[in-house]
Amino acid sequence: MAEAPKKTKHSKLDAVPINLGLEQLYPPDEPMKPSTKFAFEIIAIPGLGANPEWTWKKDKVHWLKDGNMLARKVPNARISVFQYQSQWFGRGAVDQKLDNVANQLLYALERSRGSESKVPIIFVAHCLGGIILEKAILTARLRQNDFPSVFPWIAGCVFLGTPFRGTETQAKAEILAKFAETINLGASSSLLKLLEKDSDTLRRLRNDFVKLSAEAHIRLFCFFESQKSNLASQLPLMKGTSFQKMELIVDEESATFDGSENLSLVSDHFQLNKYTGPKDGNFVAVSDEIKVTAQKAPGILKSRQNALRQMLVDDKTYHALVAALGKGFSDLDATMCGSYRGPKAAQPSWVLDVENYKTWKDNPDNPLLWTHGKAGTGQASIASSIIEDLNKTRQQGTIVTSFFCDQGDENRRSLRGLLKIIIRQVIDVSQDMASHLLTDSKKGKKTGTQDLDLDSLSKVSTLWDALHSMARDLPAGFLYVVVFGIEQLSKESLSEWLELIRSIPTGDDRSEEAPVKILLLSRSGRPDIEKALKPRFLQINLDDSENAERVSDALRADISARVNELALPAPLAYFVKRHIHSRAEDNSIYVSLVIQELKNVQGTNMTAAEIRALLESFPYGLTEMFEVSLIFLLSL
Missing domain, CATH: 3.40.50.300 (P-loop containing nucleotide triphosphate hydrolases)
Known part of the structure; x- marks a missing residue:
C-alpha cells in the first residue's frame, strides 16, 4: 500500500505562492474567457501582503467563490480576484510600485474581457487594493486606446477599509520592514511607504479620482471598521504570542470620501472582507451595495457616455x-x-x-x-x-x-x-x-x-x-x-x-x-x-372582420366631428352625417371629398334643401365620387 504524501509545513516567514493576474473564482472550474456571456464582471482586489487563500475566506466560507454567497446575490456575474505581489515581510518580500501593479491589473482585465466587451465592471477592494484601484481607473481613462474595454464600462467601486488618507499604523509597519530588511526577512516596500498618513501622493490621487468618478458617474461606496484590530496578531513573528496591540487601523475619516455613501461594519480591519455565511450582517451589507451597483449599472454607463459626448x-x-x-x-x-x-x-x-x-x-x-x-x-x-x-x-x-x-x-x-x-x-x-x-x-x-x-x-x-x-x-x-x-x-x-x-x-x-x-x-x-x-x-x-367594425365606428365618429365643424343647423347636420356614412362604404377618403365639397358651397347661400340635393347627387363609393369631384374641379 502506497504511503500517503507528506504535507510540507511552511514557515510563517516563507514566500507566499501567488498565481499572478486575474483568477476566476465563479463560475468555478471554468477557464478565463472573454466576458461577453456574463451580465456583470466583479473584480476583487486584496490589500497589502494578502494571502490568496485566506484573504476572502473565513473558516470554510469563501464569499466570492461559494455559490450561495455573492453569486446568488448577483446572478450571472463572473467573479474574479486580482493577485499581485505585495509581500513586505518574510523571505518573499518585494519592493513593488503602484504604477506597475495598476498596469498589471489593466492588462489582465483587458485580456480577460476582450476589446469588444461591454459588460459592466464592479470592483471590490480591500485596504491597499482600493489605492491600486484608484490609480488603475485614472490610468484607464488616460489610456483608453490601450484598454478599450475597461474605463467606459466601470459601473462602481465598493471599498473595504481603504486608507485614502493613509494610516498611523504605516509608520510602525515601515520601521518593522526596515528592520526585517537588514536581516533579509523583508523589504522596504514602496507600496508600504505610500500609506503614510496624509501623504501628498495619496491626497493628489484621491482628489483626481473623486473628480473623475463624479464626471464619469462611477458609483462609489465605502465601508469602514468600527472595532480595533490586534496589530500584533498580523505580524509573522508575533503570531501565537499573548502580546496584543489594539488600534484602529483605518479610521472613518481616512476610509471615506467627502460626501460619499458610506457605512460602518461591526468588524476590525482584517475581518472587513471575511464573512461566516449568507446571514452574516456584514456580508448582507456589502453584498447589498454590490447588488445595487449592478442594478444601476445600465443607467450609470449610459449617463457617462452622454456626459463624455457633450464635449464632442x-x-x-x-x-x-x-x-x-x-x-x-x-x-x-x-x-x-x-x-x-x-x-x-x-x-x-x-x-x-x-x-x-x-x-x-x-x-x-x-x-x-x-x-x-x-x-x-x-x-x-x-x-x-x-x-x-x-x-x-x-x-x-x-x-x-x-x-x-x-x-x-x-x-x-x-x-x-x-x-x-x-x-x-x-x-x-x-x-x-x-x-x-x-x-x-x-x-x-x-x-x-x-x-x-x-x-x-x-x-x-x-x-x-x-x-x-x-x-x-x-x-x-x-x-x-x-x-x-x-x-x-x-x-x-x-x-x-x-x-x-x-x-x-x-x-x-x-x-x-x-x-x-x-x-x-x-x-x-x-x-x-x-x-x-x-x-x-x-x-x-x-381589413379583417373584427377590425373592419372598429374602422367603421371610428369613421362614424370622424364624420360627426368634421360635420360639426361646418356649423350646420342641427336637423341638417344630422342628415349630413347619416347620409355620408351610408355612402362612404367605410372609406375616409370619400368622407374627405364630400366634406370638401360642402366647404366649397359654404357662403353661397344654399338652402338646406339644396344641400340635401347636392348630397343626393353624390354617388356611392370612392371611385365614382372621385370622378364627380374631378369634373366639378375642372368646371371651376
Missing part, C-alpha cells in the same frame, strides 16, 4: 448637421407629422387598445408592428393618434420620431431622406446624439477637434448604423420610429428598406440589439411588403 459636438457642428439632414425638404412639418388636418378625435384611436399594439409598444422582444389596410381605412388619423400616445406615455429617455412618405416628393419617397429626418428628430431631442455622425477617426483624445463628413450622410448604411448607435445610448426606454405610407417609397428605396427590416432579429435574438421600435403603416395589395413583414412581425390588419 459643439454648436457649430450640431447646426451644420441639422441643416444638412433637413436639406431639400420643402415642408418639414408635413414630412414629420403628415398632412392630416382633420378635427382632433374626442377619443384616441381604437388601435391603441389592440393587444398587438400594446405588445409592440412595451415588449423589447417585438421590434416591429405592421399596420395595413385598404385605402381609406383612416391610417393617417391612426398614425397621428399613435404618435400622440407614444409621446404622452413614454418613459424618461424615450424618443419618438415619425416620417410620412409621399410618392410625389423626391425626398419623401427616398429611404435616405427617411433616415435623415428620423435622425434629425433624434438630435433635436439630444444634441449629444449627433456625435454618432462624426467620423470615428476624429474621436478620442483630440478634445475639441470635430470632423463632420457631410458626404457620409448620403449613405444609407451610415445613417442606419448611426440610428442604432443612438438608440443604444438612450439612458432608458426605446427609440420609436413611426413610418406612414411605405408603399409610396420609390421601388429602389422600398426594396432596400425591406432588406434592412429583414435583418432585424426578433425574440431571444434581440439581447444585444439596439432598442429601436418601428411601426409601419401601408396600404394592402403589395405582395413585396407582405412577403417581408407578415411572417416575422406583429401586425394589425385593418
Whole structure:
C-alpha cells in the first residue's frame, strides 16, 4: 500500500505562492474567457501582503467563490480576484510600485474581457487594493486606446477599509520592514511607504479620482471598521504570542470620501472582507451595495457616455448637421407629422387598445408592428393618434420620431431622406446624439477637434448604423420610429428598406440589439411588403372582420366631428352625417371629398334643401365620387 504524501509545513516567514493576474473564482472550474456571456464582471482586489487563500475566506466560507454567497446575490456575474505581489515581510518580500501593479491589473482585465466587451465592471477592494484601484481607473481613462474595454464600462467601486488618507499604523509597519530588511526577512516596500498618513501622493490621487468618478458617474461606496484590530496578531513573528496591540487601523475619516455613501461594519480591519455565511450582517451589507451597483449599472454607463459626448459636438457642428439632414425638404412639418388636418378625435384611436399594439409598444422582444389596410381605412388619423400616445406615455429617455412618405416628393419617397429626418428628430431631442455622425477617426483624445463628413450622410448604411448607435445610448426606454405610407417609397428605396427590416432579429435574438421600435403603416395589395413583414412581425390588419367594425365606428365618429365643424343647423347636420356614412362604404377618403365639397358651397347661400340635393347627387363609393369631384374641379 502506497504511503500517503507528506504535507510540507511552511514557515510563517516563507514566500507566499501567488498565481499572478486575474483568477476566476465563479463560475468555478471554468477557464478565463472573454466576458461577453456574463451580465456583470466583479473584480476583487486584496490589500497589502494578502494571502490568496485566506484573504476572502473565513473558516470554510469563501464569499466570492461559494455559490450561495455573492453569486446568488448577483446572478450571472463572473467573479474574479486580482493577485499581485505585495509581500513586505518574510523571505518573499518585494519592493513593488503602484504604477506597475495598476498596469498589471489593466492588462489582465483587458485580456480577460476582450476589446469588444461591454459588460459592466464592479470592483471590490480591500485596504491597499482600493489605492491600486484608484490609480488603475485614472490610468484607464488616460489610456483608453490601450484598454478599450475597461474605463467606459466601470459601473462602481465598493471599498473595504481603504486608507485614502493613509494610516498611523504605516509608520510602525515601515520601521518593522526596515528592520526585517537588514536581516533579509523583508523589504522596504514602496507600496508600504505610500500609506503614510496624509501623504501628498495619496491626497493628489484621491482628489483626481473623486473628480473623475463624479464626471464619469462611477458609483462609489465605502465601508469602514468600527472595532480595533490586534496589530500584533498580523505580524509573522508575533503570531501565537499573548502580546496584543489594539488600534484602529483605518479610521472613518481616512476610509471615506467627502460626501460619499458610506457605512460602518461591526468588524476590525482584517475581518472587513471575511464573512461566516449568507446571514452574516456584514456580508448582507456589502453584498447589498454590490447588488445595487449592478442594478444601476445600465443607467450609470449610459449617463457617462452622454456626459463624455457633450464635449464632442459643439454648436457649430450640431447646426451644420441639422441643416444638412433637413436639406431639400420643402415642408418639414408635413414630412414629420403628415398632412392630416382633420378635427382632433374626442377619443384616441381604437388601435391603441389592440393587444398587438400594446405588445409592440412595451415588449423589447417585438421590434416591429405592421399596420395595413385598404385605402381609406383612416391610417393617417391612426398614425397621428399613435404618435400622440407614444409621446404622452413614454418613459424618461424615450424618443419618438415619425416620417410620412409621399410618392410625389423626391425626398419623401427616398429611404435616405427617411433616415435623415428620423435622425434629425433624434438630435433635436439630444444634441449629444449627433456625435454618432462624426467620423470615428476624429474621436478620442483630440478634445475639441470635430470632423463632420457631410458626404457620409448620403449613405444609407451610415445613417442606419448611426440610428442604432443612438438608440443604444438612450439612458432608458426605446427609440420609436413611426413610418406612414411605405408603399409610396420609390421601388429602389422600398426594396432596400425591406432588406434592412429583414435583418432585424426578433425574440431571444434581440439581447444585444439596439432598442429601436418601428411601426409601419401601408396600404394592402403589395405582395413585396407582405412577403417581408407578415411572417416575422406583429401586425394589425385593418381589413379583417373584427377590425373592419372598429374602422367603421371610428369613421362614424370622424364624420360627426368634421360635420360639426361646418356649423350646420342641427336637423341638417344630422342628415349630413347619416347620409355620408351610408355612402362612404367605410372609406375616409370619400368622407374627405364630400366634406370638401360642402366647404366649397359654404357662403353661397344654399338652402338646406339644396344641400340635401347636392348630397343626393353624390354617388356611392370612392371611385365614382372621385370622378364627380374631378369634373366639378375642372368646371371651376
